[in-house]
Amino acid sequence: MARQHPEEPTLVELTIEEVKAMGKEGIKHPSTRPVLTGGAIGAVAGVLLPVVSWPVGLFAGAAIALYSRVKR
Numbered sequence: 001m002a003r004q005h006p007e008e009p010t011l012v013e014l015t016i017e018e019v020k021a022m023g024k025e026g027i028k029h030p031s032t033r034p035v036l037t038g039g040a041i042g043a044v045a046g047v048l049l050p051v052v053s054w055p056v057g058l059f060a061g062a063a064i065a066l067y068s069r070v071k072r
Helices: 011-028 032-048 054-071
Strands: none
Touching: 011 032, 011 054, 032 054
């Protein structure tokens, strides 16, 4: 399926650019703290929930926080 606006970046391209910028700028980047916080909340949820382990929770929490930052 062809994209309607090929000049606009895709969600994957935006996410890759955001992660690269977070890697370059470190904690000074505006998305770093919310993504780390989301990962920490996910890890705690993974510890508390018997179905999910903490690494899965960490990844899921960070991914959700990153998605919410990129989607804006």
